[in-house]
Structure formats: structure tokens, C-alpha cells
Amino acid sequence: MNIGSIGRNVIHEQVKEIDLVSTRTFLDFDALFIFIPEISSIHHPQAFIDRRSQIIEFLQLGRTVVVFTSFANLDHLLPISDFKIHPSSGQRVEFKGPDYLKTFWSSVQNDMQYLTYFEKPPGLPFLFVPETNKALATLIKIERGHILFLPWLKPELAGPVAYEQVCKRFVAAFQKLAEHISPKKTEVSFPPWSVHYGWAREQEIRENLVLIQRQADELSKAIIAKSKLLEVEERLKILFTAKGNNLADTVTEVFRELGAKAEPGEPGRDDVVVEYDGKHAVVEVKGKKSSAAEADAAQLEKWVAGFKEDKGTDPKGILLVNAYCETSLAERTDPPFPDQMLKYSTRREHCLMTTTQLLGLLLEARAHPEKRVELVNSLFSTIGVYQQFSDWRTFLTAPGAASAKS
Numbered sequence: 001m002n003i004g005s006i007g008r009n010v011i012h013e014q015v016k017e018i019d020l021v022s023t024r025t026f027l028d029f030d031a032l033f034i035f036i037p038e039i040s041s042i043h044h045p046q047a048f049i050d051r052r053s054q055i056i057e058f059l060q061l062g063r064t065v066v067v068f069t070s071f072a073n074l075d076h077l078l079p080i081s082d083f084k085i086h087p088s089s090g091q092r093v094e095f096k097g098p099d100y101l102k103t104f105w106s107s108v109q110n111d112m113q114y115l116t117y118f119e120k121p122p123g124l125p126f127l128f129v130p131e132t133n134k135a136l137a138t139l140i141k142i143e144r145g146h147i148l149f150l151p152w153l154k155p156e157l158a159g160p161v162a163y164e165q166v167c168k169r170f171v172a173a174f175q176k177l178a179e180h181i182s183p184k185k186t187e188v189s190f191p192p193w194s195v196h197y198g199w200a201r202e203q204e205i206r207e208n209l210v211l212i213q214r215q216a217d218e219l220s221k222a223i224i225a226k227s228k229l230l231e232v233e234e235r236l237k238i239l240f241t242a243k244g245n246n247l248a249d250t251v252t253e254v255f256r257e258l259g260a261k262a263e264p265g266e267p268g269r270d271d272v273v274v275e276y277d278g279k280h281a282v283v284e285v286k287g288k289k290s291s292a293a294e295a296d297a298a299q300l301e302k303w304v305a306g307f308k309e310d311k312g313t314d315p316k317g318i319l320l321v322n323a324y325c326e327t328s329l330a331e332r333t334d335p336p337f338p339d340q341m342l343k344y345s346t347r348r349e350h351c352l353m354t355t356t357q358l359l360g361l362l363l364e365a366r367a368h369p370e371k372r373v374e375l376v377n378s379l380f381s382t383i384g385v386y387q388q389f390s391d392w393r394t395f396l397t398a399p400g401a402a403s404a405k406s
Helices: 045-060 099-111 160-181 192-196 200-240 245-257 294-311 339-347 355-367 369-381
Strands: 003-006 015-018 031-035 064-068 084-090 112-119 124-128 135-142 145-150 261-264 272-276 279-287 316-322 351-354
Touching: 045 064, 045 145, 045 192, 064 160, 099 112, 099 124, 099 160, 124 200, 200 245, 200 355, 245 261, 245 272, 245 279, 245 355, 272 369, 279 294, 279 369, 294 316, 294 339, 316 355, 316 369, 351 355, 351 369, 355 369
Parallel strands: 003 015, 003 031, 031 064, 064 145, 279 316, 316 351
Antiparallel strands: 084 112, 112 135, 124 135, 135 145, 261 272, 272 279
């Protein structure tokens, strides 16, 4: 494979550096690497016009253009519009895409860092800033070819020997990817000038293909969006499977969705501080291999007293426990709050509740928004064990069940 590189010398026997303002045509190459910042300072408008026309023809021939993205204007060189990039740098990324792109990214990720993210990227985005929809890389099909936007390939900071190894790894990974997205075909290879000739049926088919590709891009975006929503829903299972910070963080998010102001407590004190309609609560969150204990209620009472001393107001004490957290829901038959602690907590007007019951309350509030205020207020008025969602079977789909009950 013969590869042309604009803007940077990629050290590899199959890569030739091209001067943007030279007469050397892009059509001599099978693929093209473009390093945008290195060429953005060139003041030669006609060169960009000529090169843009060559890139259009290059893509019509089914070849691949790789753009190492940073914050620079792309419209003057690439046949793409209606998308924006924003400066933002980092190295941690989240991959979401097909296996062939995952194989490619696994081979090069240690040699790359991102300098920008895309707003509403075209094509098939597959790298994201973790836990966001900010895309860092995307693959766009144009005509018979592709434009592959990638994060920045690390420069020669570690010295020429290390940089040469970076280049070799990248070119090897790209060649394997190119074989997948633009496989070599056995049919006759058309000369470049043939793209200037056609007829009505060919044009109709080409236009239909472009339309289908756009629909495929939209479907891909919809799949990614739904995947993100599913991840958010699946995280709610932390309420009956986990303990520690993950459990406390998820409880905080549930209170926020219910309309309460919820913030992590100070380190070493209450896990969550909640404010709702002028009322306050301190929440102790526990994930336990067995049931709750009186010591948990005593710890909660300590946080209640500390809040009153600091703020001058009486908060509600809420103990949220994921009891028997290492046992499947169907096998949790013992009570989460033993009798010996009920008297202690009732006297102090604690609300005792399992995290699974909190999930039930959230699902009920979603199903009946008109009851949300009543449901949240019930946590501030409950003394003892919260009873409305006493069994997970009332709102979760059990294995083999036809549907969930609300």
C-alpha cells in the first residue's frame, strides 16, 4: 500500500510525505494521512481548492483519508460540512463500535491522545469521552471511499527511535483496517478519468446509495443513543447488587431524579445529605453481606446529631441498606432489619428502608408522576420500616416472568 502524508513525516517505508503546495497528485496513493494543524498555517488558497478537488476524486475511487484531528478549520480541505469540533484534550476514552474498529483501536490507542471532540459527528462515531456523548473519532463513508477521523498521533517527543515504532504500529494497524473497510476486489480497476462519465441509471443508483448510507448513519447514532440510555438504567441494579461508594453514588442519583437536592456528605460522615421542599435528611447507605444491625442505626443517629449541631435544624434520619448484597434477590428470605434494632430506630424516628425498596419508589414515581411528591414526602414521615414497597416482586421482573408489575 502506498500512503501519502500531509503535514508530518510518518517514518515508514510505505509512507511518502507530500508538500501541500507541490504538484504531486494525491491520486498516486492508495491512502492519505492528513495532520491538520501542521498545514493550517499555510496561506495558499488555490492549493486548498485544488487539493480539495483531488480528495473528492480520491474518495470516488474508493480510497481512505485519515485525518488526525485537532482544533482547526476542516471545511477548506475536506468535502464535509455541518459539524463542529471543540478543543478538549485527554487520553481516557470509551469505545463503542463494531469489532473491526475495536481491533484497530486496541492496536494504536497507547500511541494516541485526543485534542478535540465532535459536536453531532457525521458517519459512525466509535470513540467517546468516558460516560458522555462527546465523540472523539468517527468513520464516514463518502462515495466509494472513507474519511477516518482519529485522535492525534503522538509526536516525536520520546525521540526518533520511539517515534519510528509509533509509526510502524499505526501503519500496520491501519493496513489491516483498510483491508476490511475497502477490501481489494478482483474486478477491473477503472482509470481515474472514468469518474467524469456516467448515465442516468448510474446516477440514480448512486443517489439511492447515498440516501441509504445516511439512513444507516442515523440508525447507528440511534443505536448508540439507546445504548447510553440502557447503561443508565442498568446502573440502577447497583441498588441491589453493590456496596461502598458505587451504592452511595447511585442512591444520590435516585434522590436527584425524584426531585430532591442530594449531595455526598462530608468525608467520614453521612453518606448523602438530602433536601426536599424545605425538609432535610441525612442518609446512611450500607451494603451488607447479612442484615442491618443496631450499630448502623447508631451511626445514623450520630450523623443526625452532627447535622443538627452544625445546621441548627432537625434532619430526618434515613438508613438505606442493601442487605444480603451477595445473595440473589430470590434467596433473600430473612428480614433486612432484625427485631432488636427496630425499637432503637423507632424511638429515634428513623426511616428504615432497603435500597431495593428505594428502587421500587423510583419506578412508582416514574409510572405515576402525580404521586411523586407524596412518595418522597413519605420518606420524611415514616417511623420504622418503610412498608409500601416491602417486596421486590411487586415491581421487578423476576426470571421467567412475563412482565414487571408496577
